[in-house]
Amino acid sequence: MKEYVIDANGMDEKELNRTIKEQAKYHDKLIIDNPDSKHNICAGLTEEVEIEINGSAGYFVGTMAHGPRIHITGNAGWFAGDNMTEGELVIEGTAGDGAGQGIYGGTVIVKGNVGSRTGEIMKGGTVIIGGNSGFMTGLLMMGGKLIILGDVTEDVGESIMRGTIFVLGNVKSLGKNAVMEETTSEDQNELQEILTEYGFKLADKDYANFKKIVNMQ
Protein backbone atom coordinates (compact mmCIF):
# COMPACT_ATOMS: atom_id res chain seq x y z
CA MET A 1 0.00 0.00 0.00
CA LYS A 2 1.40 3.36 -1.01
CA GLU A 3 1.12 5.85 1.84
CA TYR A 4 1.78 9.55 1.91
CA VAL A 5 1.92 11.88 4.93
CA ILE A 6 0.67 15.44 4.63
CA ASP A 7 1.64 17.84 7.40
CA ALA A 8 -1.21 20.35 7.42
CA ASN A 9 0.55 22.65 9.86
CA GLY A 10 0.64 26.14 8.37
CA MET A 11 -1.45 25.19 5.31
CA ASP A 12 -4.70 26.98 4.63
CA GLU A 13 -7.68 24.77 3.83
CA LYS A 14 -7.49 25.30 0.05
CA GLU A 15 -3.83 24.37 -0.02
CA LEU A 16 -4.54 21.28 2.08
CA ASN A 17 -7.42 20.16 -0.15
CA ARG A 18 -5.38 20.74 -3.30
CA THR A 19 -2.58 18.61 -1.83
CA ILE A 20 -5.03 15.86 -0.83
CA LYS A 21 -6.60 15.76 -4.30
CA GLU A 22 -3.24 15.68 -6.03
CA GLN A 23 -1.67 13.00 -3.82
CA ALA A 24 -4.85 10.88 -3.84
CA LYS A 25 -4.19 10.16 -7.51
CA TYR A 26 -0.90 8.42 -6.71
CA HIS A 27 -1.39 6.87 -3.27
CA ASP A 28 -3.70 4.36 -1.57
CA LYS A 29 -3.58 6.06 1.81
CA LEU A 30 -3.03 9.64 2.91
CA ILE A 31 -2.20 10.50 6.51
CA ILE A 32 -2.98 14.07 7.50
CA ASP A 33 -1.05 15.28 10.54
CA ASN A 34 -1.84 18.53 12.41
CA PRO A 35 -5.29 19.03 10.85
CA ASP A 36 -5.94 21.63 13.58
CA SER A 37 -9.73 21.49 13.08
CA LYS A 38 -9.49 23.04 9.63
CA HIS A 39 -12.79 23.32 7.79
CA ASN A 40 -13.88 21.52 4.60
CA ILE A 41 -11.14 18.86 4.72
CA CYS A 42 -11.60 16.42 1.80
CA ALA A 43 -14.42 18.54 0.34
CA GLY A 44 -15.44 17.17 -3.04
CA LEU A 45 -12.84 14.39 -2.98
CA THR A 46 -13.74 11.72 -5.53
CA GLU A 47 -10.78 9.32 -5.36
CA GLU A 48 -11.27 5.94 -3.70
CA VAL A 49 -8.48 6.59 -1.26
CA GLU A 50 -8.06 5.93 2.44
CA ILE A 51 -7.62 9.10 4.50
CA GLU A 52 -6.43 9.13 8.09
CA ILE A 53 -6.93 12.48 9.82
CA ASN A 54 -4.75 12.50 12.92
CA GLY A 55 -6.65 14.91 15.15
CA SER A 56 -9.85 16.91 14.79
CA ALA A 57 -11.59 18.36 11.75
CA GLY A 58 -13.69 21.52 11.58
CA TYR A 59 -16.94 22.14 9.70
CA PHE A 60 -18.04 20.22 6.60
CA VAL A 61 -15.40 17.47 6.71
CA GLY A 62 -15.91 15.18 3.70
CA THR A 63 -18.64 17.39 2.23
CA MET A 64 -19.69 16.23 -1.25
CA ALA A 65 -17.16 13.37 -1.09
CA HIS A 66 -17.70 10.49 -3.49
CA GLY A 67 -15.59 7.46 -2.73
CA PRO A 68 -12.92 8.09 -0.09
CA ARG A 69 -12.81 6.28 3.23
CA ILE A 70 -12.06 8.98 5.79
CA HIS A 71 -11.08 8.16 9.37
CA ILE A 72 -10.80 10.94 11.98
CA THR A 73 -9.06 10.11 15.25
CA GLY A 74 -10.45 13.22 17.03
CA ASN A 75 -13.68 15.19 16.78
CA ALA A 76 -15.49 16.90 13.93
CA GLY A 77 -17.36 20.21 13.77
CA TRP A 78 -20.77 20.95 12.25
CA PHE A 79 -22.12 19.17 9.15
CA ALA A 80 -19.67 16.24 9.01
CA GLY A 81 -20.14 14.31 5.75
CA ASP A 82 -22.63 16.83 4.37
CA ASN A 83 -24.00 15.82 0.94
CA MET A 84 -21.71 12.80 0.69
CA THR A 85 -22.68 10.48 -2.15
CA GLU A 86 -20.38 7.48 -1.69
CA GLY A 87 -17.63 6.35 0.66
CA GLU A 88 -17.15 6.25 4.40
CA LEU A 89 -16.55 8.82 7.13
CA VAL A 90 -15.65 7.48 10.57
CA ILE A 91 -15.23 9.87 13.50
CA GLU A 92 -13.76 8.38 16.66
CA GLY A 93 -14.73 11.32 18.88
CA THR A 94 -17.75 13.60 18.89
CA ALA A 95 -19.33 15.72 16.16
CA GLY A 96 -21.35 18.93 16.10
CA ASP A 97 -24.75 19.72 14.62
CA GLY A 98 -25.97 18.24 11.36
CA ALA A 99 -23.74 15.14 11.24
CA GLY A 100 -24.50 13.24 8.01
CA GLN A 101 -26.86 15.93 6.79
CA GLY A 102 -28.10 15.60 3.25
CA ILE A 103 -26.12 12.47 2.37
CA TYR A 104 -27.23 10.58 -0.73
CA GLY A 105 -25.10 7.51 -0.13
CA GLY A 106 -22.15 6.06 1.78
CA THR A 107 -21.83 5.74 5.54
CA VAL A 108 -21.16 8.34 8.25
CA ILE A 109 -20.19 6.95 11.65
CA VAL A 110 -19.65 8.99 14.80
CA LYS A 111 -18.51 6.90 17.76
CA GLY A 112 -19.30 9.58 20.37
CA ASN A 113 -22.13 12.08 20.87
CA VAL A 114 -23.40 14.51 18.25
CA GLY A 115 -25.29 17.82 18.33
CA SER A 116 -28.75 18.50 16.94
CA ARG A 117 -30.38 17.87 13.52
CA THR A 118 -28.40 14.70 12.82
CA GLY A 119 -29.11 13.29 9.34
CA GLU A 120 -31.19 16.32 8.40
CA ILE A 121 -32.60 16.02 4.84
CA MET A 122 -30.61 12.85 4.18
CA LYS A 123 -31.81 11.06 1.06
CA GLY A 124 -29.89 7.79 1.19
CA GLY A 125 -26.92 6.07 2.80
CA THR A 126 -26.43 5.24 6.47
CA VAL A 127 -25.61 7.37 9.49
CA ILE A 128 -24.58 5.62 12.72
CA ILE A 129 -24.17 7.50 16.00
CA GLY A 130 -22.51 5.58 18.86
CA GLY A 131 -23.60 8.05 21.53
CA ASN A 132 -26.44 10.53 22.03
CA SER A 133 -28.01 12.84 19.48
CA GLY A 134 -29.67 16.24 19.99
CA PHE A 135 -33.05 17.62 19.00
CA MET A 136 -34.73 17.20 15.58
CA THR A 137 -32.65 14.13 14.75
CA GLY A 138 -33.68 13.10 11.22
CA LEU A 139 -35.30 16.46 10.47
CA LEU A 140 -36.98 16.40 7.03
CA MET A 141 -35.38 13.04 6.29
CA MET A 142 -36.12 11.76 2.79
CA GLY A 143 -34.39 8.39 2.74
CA GLY A 144 -31.62 6.19 4.12
CA LYS A 145 -31.01 4.79 7.59
CA LEU A 146 -30.17 6.73 10.71
CA ILE A 147 -29.08 4.56 13.64
CA ILE A 148 -28.59 6.04 17.12
CA LEU A 149 -27.19 3.80 19.85
CA GLY A 150 -27.59 6.33 22.65
CA ASP A 151 -30.46 8.64 23.63
CA VAL A 152 -32.18 11.26 21.51
CA THR A 153 -33.90 14.40 22.75
CA GLU A 154 -36.93 16.27 21.41
CA ASP A 155 -38.71 15.99 18.07
CA VAL A 156 -37.04 12.93 16.54
CA GLY A 157 -38.05 12.55 12.91
CA GLU A 158 -39.55 16.05 12.67
CA SER A 159 -41.33 16.22 9.28
CA ILE A 160 -39.76 12.95 8.13
CA MET A 161 -40.89 11.90 4.65
CA ARG A 162 -39.05 8.65 3.93
CA GLY A 163 -36.21 6.63 5.40
CA THR A 164 -35.92 5.02 8.83
CA ILE A 165 -34.56 6.09 12.20
CA PHE A 166 -33.53 3.40 14.69
CA VAL A 167 -32.88 4.40 18.30
CA LEU A 168 -31.56 2.03 20.98
CA GLY A 169 -31.70 4.50 23.89
CA ASN A 170 -34.46 6.77 25.11
CA VAL A 171 -36.56 8.96 22.86
CA LYS A 172 -37.69 12.16 24.57
CA SER A 173 -40.34 13.05 22.00
CA LEU A 174 -41.33 12.45 18.38
CA GLY A 175 -41.59 15.23 15.82
CA LYS A 176 -44.64 15.98 13.69
CA ASN A 177 -45.24 13.40 10.99
CA ALA A 178 -43.22 10.75 12.85
CA VAL A 179 -44.49 7.53 14.36
CA MET A 180 -42.83 4.78 16.36
CA GLU A 181 -43.17 1.16 15.21
CA GLU A 182 -41.96 -2.24 16.35
CA THR A 183 -38.88 -3.49 14.55
CA THR A 184 -39.31 -6.56 12.36
CA SER A 185 -36.92 -9.49 12.44
CA GLU A 186 -35.61 -8.29 9.05
CA ASP A 187 -34.86 -4.90 10.62
CA GLN A 188 -33.05 -6.54 13.51
CA ASN A 189 -30.98 -8.73 11.21
CA GLU A 190 -30.08 -5.76 9.06
CA LEU A 191 -29.08 -3.69 12.10
CA GLN A 192 -26.91 -6.54 13.35
CA GLU A 193 -25.25 -6.84 9.96
CA ILE A 194 -24.51 -3.11 9.63
CA LEU A 195 -23.37 -2.57 13.21
CA THR A 196 -21.19 -5.67 13.26
CA GLU A 197 -19.57 -4.59 9.99
CA TYR A 198 -18.55 -1.30 11.60
CA GLY A 199 -17.29 -2.86 14.84
CA PHE A 200 -20.14 -2.00 17.21
CA LYS A 201 -20.52 -4.83 19.72
CA LEU A 202 -24.07 -5.17 21.00
CA ALA A 203 -25.64 -8.04 22.94
CA ASP A 204 -28.00 -10.10 20.79
CA LYS A 205 -30.99 -9.07 22.89
CA ASP A 206 -30.26 -5.38 22.22
CA TYR A 207 -31.30 -5.68 18.58
CA ALA A 208 -34.87 -6.36 19.67
CA ASN A 209 -34.83 -3.20 21.80
CA PHE A 210 -34.35 -0.75 18.92
CA LYS A 211 -37.22 1.67 18.35
CA LYS A 212 -38.11 2.28 14.72
CA ILE A 213 -39.29 5.74 13.71
CA VAL A 214 -40.81 6.38 10.30
CA ASN A 215 -43.26 8.67 8.50
CA MET A 216 -46.75 8.14 9.93
CA GLN A 217 -48.30 7.29 6.56
Next chain:
Amino acid sequence: MCGIAGVIYKDKKTHPVGEALTSMLESLQHRGPDSAGYAIYGSLDFPENYYQLNIEVKRRRGALDNLKSLLNQISPIFEEQLIESVGDSDVYKCKIALDEFSLLKPCINEIDDLENVRVINGSHSFEMIKDTGKVKDIAERFNVSSRMGTHGIGHTRFATESGVDRYHAHPYQSYIIPDITVVHNGQITNYWKIRDPLERKGHTFESFNDTECIVHYMADKLDQGYKLEEALDQAVIDLDGPFSILVGTPNGIGIAKDKLGLRPGVMVETDEIFAVASEEMALHDVTDSDEIEQIAPGETRAYTI
Protein backbone atom coordinates in the same frame (compact mmCIF):
# COMPACT_ATOMS: atom_id res chain seq x y z
CA MET B 1 -20.76 35.40 11.51
CA CYS B 2 -18.42 36.37 14.33
CA GLY B 3 -15.90 34.49 16.44
CA ILE B 4 -16.02 34.38 20.22
CA ALA B 5 -13.43 32.98 22.62
CA GLY B 6 -12.93 32.93 26.36
CA VAL B 7 -10.56 31.32 28.83
CA ILE B 8 -10.36 31.23 32.61
CA TYR B 9 -7.53 29.73 34.68
CA LYS B 10 -8.79 27.81 37.68
CA ASP B 11 -5.80 28.51 39.96
CA LYS B 12 -6.80 32.21 40.24
CA LYS B 13 -3.20 33.19 39.40
CA THR B 14 -2.24 35.40 36.50
CA HIS B 15 -1.35 33.76 33.19
CA PRO B 16 -0.60 35.07 29.69
CA VAL B 17 -4.30 35.55 28.91
CA GLY B 18 -3.51 38.12 26.20
CA GLU B 19 -1.35 35.62 24.34
CA ALA B 20 -3.89 32.80 24.79
CA LEU B 21 -6.81 34.89 23.53
CA THR B 22 -4.77 36.24 20.63
CA SER B 23 -3.96 32.75 19.37
CA MET B 24 -7.60 31.70 19.84
CA LEU B 25 -8.88 34.75 17.97
CA GLU B 26 -6.33 34.28 15.18
CA SER B 27 -7.78 30.77 14.71
CA LEU B 28 -11.23 32.38 14.44
CA GLN B 29 -10.11 35.23 12.18
CA HIS B 30 -12.03 33.79 9.20
CA ARG B 31 -15.27 34.26 11.15
CA GLY B 32 -14.86 38.03 11.35
CA PRO B 33 -12.47 40.29 9.45
CA ASP B 34 -13.79 43.76 10.45
CA SER B 35 -12.58 44.32 13.96
CA ALA B 36 -11.52 42.48 17.09
CA GLY B 37 -11.39 43.03 20.81
CA TYR B 38 -10.47 41.71 24.23
CA ALA B 39 -11.50 42.09 27.85
CA ILE B 40 -8.59 40.82 29.94
CA TYR B 41 -9.51 40.45 33.60
CA GLY B 42 -6.96 40.59 36.40
CA SER B 43 -4.57 42.58 34.24
CA LEU B 44 -5.06 45.86 36.12
CA ASP B 45 -3.89 45.74 39.70
CA PHE B 46 -5.49 49.02 40.74
CA PRO B 47 -6.25 50.25 44.26
CA GLU B 48 -9.95 50.73 45.03
CA ASN B 49 -11.70 53.43 43.01
CA TYR B 50 -8.90 53.77 40.46
CA TYR B 51 -10.00 53.37 36.87
CA GLN B 52 -8.44 53.00 33.46
CA LEU B 53 -9.98 55.04 30.67
CA ASN B 54 -9.51 54.22 26.99
CA ILE B 55 -10.37 57.25 24.90
CA GLU B 56 -10.44 57.67 21.15
CA VAL B 57 -8.82 61.00 20.26
CA LYS B 58 -9.04 62.44 16.76
CA ARG B 59 -5.81 63.88 15.38
CA ARG B 60 -7.04 67.48 15.57
CA ARG B 61 -5.22 70.43 17.01
CA GLY B 62 -6.02 70.85 20.68
CA ALA B 63 -8.12 67.66 21.03
CA LEU B 64 -5.71 65.91 23.38
CA ASP B 65 -4.94 69.11 25.34
CA ASN B 66 -8.65 69.78 25.88
CA LEU B 67 -9.13 66.20 27.03
CA LYS B 68 -6.27 66.34 29.51
CA SER B 69 -7.42 69.68 30.82
CA LEU B 70 -10.90 68.24 31.53
CA LEU B 71 -9.44 65.07 33.04
CA ASN B 72 -7.28 67.14 35.39
CA GLN B 73 -10.42 68.86 36.68
CA ILE B 74 -11.93 65.44 37.47
CA SER B 75 -8.88 63.65 38.87
CA PRO B 76 -5.10 63.70 38.71
CA ILE B 77 -3.81 61.62 35.78
CA PHE B 78 -1.63 58.90 37.29
CA GLU B 79 -0.43 57.13 34.17
CA GLU B 80 -0.96 57.90 30.53
CA GLN B 81 -0.11 56.51 27.12
CA LEU B 82 -1.01 57.47 23.56
CA ILE B 83 -1.24 54.51 21.21
CA GLU B 84 -1.12 55.20 17.49
CA SER B 85 -4.00 53.59 15.69
CA VAL B 86 -5.61 53.45 12.26
CA GLY B 87 -7.84 56.05 10.58
CA ASP B 88 -7.87 59.62 11.82
CA SER B 89 -7.65 58.89 15.54
CA ASP B 90 -5.42 57.40 18.22
CA VAL B 91 -6.18 55.76 21.55
CA TYR B 92 -5.33 57.61 24.75
CA LYS B 93 -5.09 55.42 27.82
CA CYS B 94 -4.90 56.86 31.33
CA LYS B 95 -5.42 56.02 34.99
CA ILE B 96 -7.59 58.24 37.17
CA ALA B 97 -9.17 58.11 40.63
CA LEU B 98 -12.84 58.69 41.44
CA ASP B 99 -14.60 58.72 44.79
CA GLU B 100 -16.87 55.82 43.85
CA PHE B 101 -17.96 53.61 40.91
CA SER B 102 -21.21 55.52 40.38
CA LEU B 103 -19.15 58.52 39.23
CA LEU B 104 -17.52 56.59 36.37
CA LYS B 105 -20.38 56.81 33.87
CA PRO B 106 -21.02 60.56 34.51
CA CYS B 107 -17.27 61.12 34.07
CA ILE B 108 -17.41 59.26 30.72
CA ASN B 109 -20.43 61.31 29.65
CA GLU B 110 -18.62 64.53 30.50
CA ILE B 111 -15.61 63.53 28.41
CA ASP B 112 -17.88 62.46 25.53
CA ASP B 113 -19.30 66.00 25.46
CA LEU B 114 -15.90 67.27 24.31
CA GLU B 115 -15.32 67.55 20.58
CA ASN B 116 -13.08 65.05 18.81
CA VAL B 117 -12.88 62.58 21.67
CA ARG B 118 -14.96 59.54 22.62
CA VAL B 119 -14.49 57.20 25.55
CA ILE B 120 -14.14 53.58 24.47
CA ASN B 121 -14.47 52.30 28.03
CA GLY B 122 -13.61 52.77 31.68
CA SER B 123 -12.71 49.85 33.93
CA HIS B 124 -11.25 48.93 37.29
CA SER B 125 -10.28 45.25 37.14
CA PHE B 126 -9.95 44.48 33.47
CA GLU B 127 -8.38 45.95 30.40
CA MET B 128 -10.44 46.55 27.29
CA ILE B 129 -8.62 46.47 23.97
CA LYS B 130 -10.66 46.79 20.80
CA ASP B 131 -10.08 48.25 17.38
CA THR B 132 -10.81 47.79 13.71
CA GLY B 133 -8.62 45.48 11.63
CA LYS B 134 -7.17 42.01 11.89
CA VAL B 135 -6.44 40.26 15.20
CA LYS B 136 -2.70 40.07 14.47
CA ASP B 137 -2.43 43.81 13.78
CA ILE B 138 -4.49 44.80 16.81
CA ALA B 139 -2.49 42.45 19.04
CA GLU B 140 0.75 44.05 17.85
CA ARG B 141 -0.62 47.61 18.03
CA PHE B 142 -1.65 47.23 21.66
CA ASN B 143 1.03 44.71 22.69
CA VAL B 144 -1.72 42.32 23.80
CA SER B 145 0.58 39.33 24.19
CA SER B 146 2.27 40.97 27.17
CA ARG B 147 -1.03 41.16 29.10
CA MET B 148 -1.25 38.80 32.05
CA GLY B 149 -4.58 38.02 33.64
CA THR B 150 -6.78 35.44 35.35
CA HIS B 151 -9.35 35.22 32.56
CA GLY B 152 -10.67 37.00 29.54
CA ILE B 153 -13.01 37.05 26.58
CA GLY B 154 -12.39 38.05 22.99
CA HIS B 155 -14.13 38.56 19.67
CA THR B 156 -13.56 38.80 15.94
CA ARG B 157 -16.33 40.76 14.26
CA PHE B 158 -18.15 40.34 10.99
CA ALA B 159 -20.54 43.27 11.19
CA THR B 160 -24.13 42.43 10.29
CA GLU B 161 -25.62 45.61 11.74
CA SER B 162 -24.50 49.05 12.98
CA GLY B 163 -21.17 50.65 12.13
CA VAL B 164 -17.71 49.21 11.68
CA ASP B 165 -15.56 51.29 13.97
CA ARG B 166 -13.62 51.00 17.18
CA TYR B 167 -16.66 51.77 19.28
CA HIS B 168 -18.83 49.07 17.70
CA ALA B 169 -16.13 46.42 18.05
CA HIS B 170 -16.80 43.93 20.86
CA PRO B 171 -16.57 43.52 23.84
CA TYR B 172 -19.40 45.79 24.93
CA GLN B 173 -19.53 47.00 28.51
CA SER B 174 -22.31 48.13 30.82
CA TYR B 175 -21.91 50.52 33.73
CA ILE B 176 -24.98 49.27 35.62
CA ILE B 177 -22.51 47.18 37.63
CA PRO B 178 -18.70 47.36 37.58
CA ASP B 179 -16.66 45.60 34.94
CA ILE B 180 -19.14 43.47 33.02
CA THR B 181 -18.49 42.75 29.36
CA VAL B 182 -20.16 40.74 26.59
CA VAL B 183 -19.06 39.40 23.23
CA HIS B 184 -21.67 37.93 20.96
CA ASN B 185 -22.15 35.99 17.74
CA GLY B 186 -25.66 36.36 16.37
CA GLN B 187 -28.68 38.64 16.28
CA ILE B 188 -31.30 39.50 18.90
CA THR B 189 -34.63 39.65 17.11
CA ASN B 190 -36.71 40.92 20.05
CA TYR B 191 -34.27 43.79 20.60
CA TRP B 192 -36.89 46.44 21.45
CA LYS B 193 -38.78 44.09 23.74
CA ILE B 194 -35.57 43.73 25.78
CA ARG B 195 -34.43 47.35 25.46
CA ASP B 196 -37.69 49.15 26.36
CA PRO B 197 -38.04 47.81 29.93
CA LEU B 198 -34.34 48.46 30.59
CA GLU B 199 -34.71 52.07 29.45
CA ARG B 200 -37.81 52.48 31.60
CA LYS B 201 -35.62 51.44 34.53
CA GLY B 202 -33.29 54.30 33.69
CA HIS B 203 -30.50 52.46 31.91
CA THR B 204 -29.09 54.47 29.03
CA PHE B 205 -28.25 53.07 25.60
CA GLU B 206 -25.50 54.54 23.45
CA SER B 207 -26.21 52.68 20.20
CA PHE B 208 -28.65 50.42 18.38
CA ASN B 209 -26.26 47.50 18.58
CA ASP B 210 -27.90 44.35 19.94
CA THR B 211 -24.78 43.34 21.85
CA GLU B 212 -25.06 46.55 23.87
CA CYS B 213 -28.62 45.48 24.68
CA ILE B 214 -27.35 42.08 25.91
CA VAL B 215 -24.69 43.56 28.17
CA HIS B 216 -27.21 45.90 29.82
CA TYR B 217 -29.65 43.00 30.14
CA MET B 218 -27.00 40.80 31.80
CA ALA B 219 -25.78 43.62 34.05
CA ASP B 220 -29.35 44.35 35.13
CA LYS B 221 -29.92 40.70 36.01
CA LEU B 222 -26.65 40.45 37.98
CA ASP B 223 -27.54 43.72 39.71
CA GLN B 224 -30.82 42.11 40.80
CA GLY B 225 -28.85 39.38 42.52
CA TYR B 226 -28.90 36.65 39.88
CA LYS B 227 -25.80 34.46 39.80
CA LEU B 228 -23.99 34.39 36.44
CA GLU B 229 -25.43 30.95 35.56
CA GLU B 230 -28.95 32.05 36.54
CA ALA B 231 -28.71 35.25 34.50
CA LEU B 232 -27.56 33.24 31.47
CA ASP B 233 -30.41 30.74 31.91
CA GLN B 234 -32.88 33.64 32.02
CA ALA B 235 -31.25 35.15 28.90
CA VAL B 236 -31.96 31.94 26.96
CA ILE B 237 -35.63 32.28 27.93
CA ASP B 238 -35.94 36.03 27.31
CA LEU B 239 -33.80 36.62 24.21
CA ASP B 240 -35.02 35.60 20.75
CA GLY B 241 -32.94 34.99 17.66
CA PRO B 242 -29.76 33.10 16.93
CA PHE B 243 -26.97 33.79 19.39
CA SER B 244 -23.97 32.58 21.31
CA ILE B 245 -23.29 35.04 24.13
CA LEU B 246 -20.08 35.10 26.14
CA VAL B 247 -20.07 37.16 29.32
CA GLY B 248 -17.07 38.33 31.35
CA THR B 249 -17.26 39.46 34.98
CA PRO B 250 -14.49 40.24 37.49
CA ASN B 251 -14.58 36.64 38.72
CA GLY B 252 -15.81 34.51 35.85
CA ILE B 253 -16.92 33.84 32.30
CA GLY B 254 -20.11 32.23 31.03
CA ILE B 255 -21.70 31.27 27.73
CA ALA B 256 -25.30 30.86 26.57
CA LYS B 257 -26.52 29.41 23.29
CA ASP B 258 -29.93 30.14 21.75
CA LYS B 259 -32.75 27.60 22.04
CA LEU B 260 -32.34 26.35 18.47
CA GLY B 261 -28.55 26.17 18.60
CA LEU B 262 -28.24 28.32 15.50
CA ARG B 263 -24.86 29.74 16.45
CA PRO B 264 -21.87 27.53 17.27
CA GLY B 265 -20.14 27.08 20.59
CA VAL B 266 -17.80 24.44 22.00
CA MET B 267 -16.12 24.18 25.38
CA VAL B 268 -13.41 22.31 27.23
CA GLU B 269 -12.78 21.94 30.92
CA THR B 270 -9.53 20.53 32.32
CA ASP B 271 -7.90 20.65 35.76
CA GLU B 272 -6.27 23.93 34.75
CA ILE B 273 -8.71 25.81 32.53
CA PHE B 274 -12.27 26.32 31.39
CA ALA B 275 -12.40 27.61 27.82
CA VAL B 276 -15.12 28.27 25.26
CA ALA B 277 -15.01 29.25 21.59
CA SER B 278 -17.04 29.35 18.40
CA GLU B 279 -14.96 26.59 16.89
CA GLU B 280 -12.87 23.73 18.16
CA MET B 281 -9.69 24.91 16.45
CA ALA B 282 -9.50 27.82 18.88
CA LEU B 283 -9.65 25.47 21.87
CA HIS B 284 -6.68 23.50 20.56
CA ASP B 285 -4.65 26.68 20.99
CA VAL B 286 -5.06 26.54 24.77
CA THR B 287 -5.34 22.84 25.55
CA ASP B 288 -4.18 19.44 24.33
CA SER B 289 -7.32 17.86 25.76
CA ASP B 290 -9.61 15.98 23.39
CA GLU B 291 -12.52 16.27 25.84
CA ILE B 292 -14.19 18.98 23.80
CA GLU B 293 -17.94 19.31 24.23
CA GLN B 294 -20.58 20.83 22.02
CA ILE B 295 -22.67 23.33 23.91
CA ALA B 296 -26.22 22.15 23.34
CA PRO B 297 -29.03 24.39 22.07
CA GLY B 298 -30.33 26.45 25.00
CA GLU B 299 -27.47 25.31 27.23
CA THR B 300 -25.52 27.69 29.46
CA ARG B 301 -22.12 27.11 31.03
CA ALA B 302 -20.19 29.31 33.41
CA TYR B 303 -17.08 29.12 35.54
CA THR B 304 -16.25 31.48 38.37
CA ILE B 305 -13.08 31.72 40.45
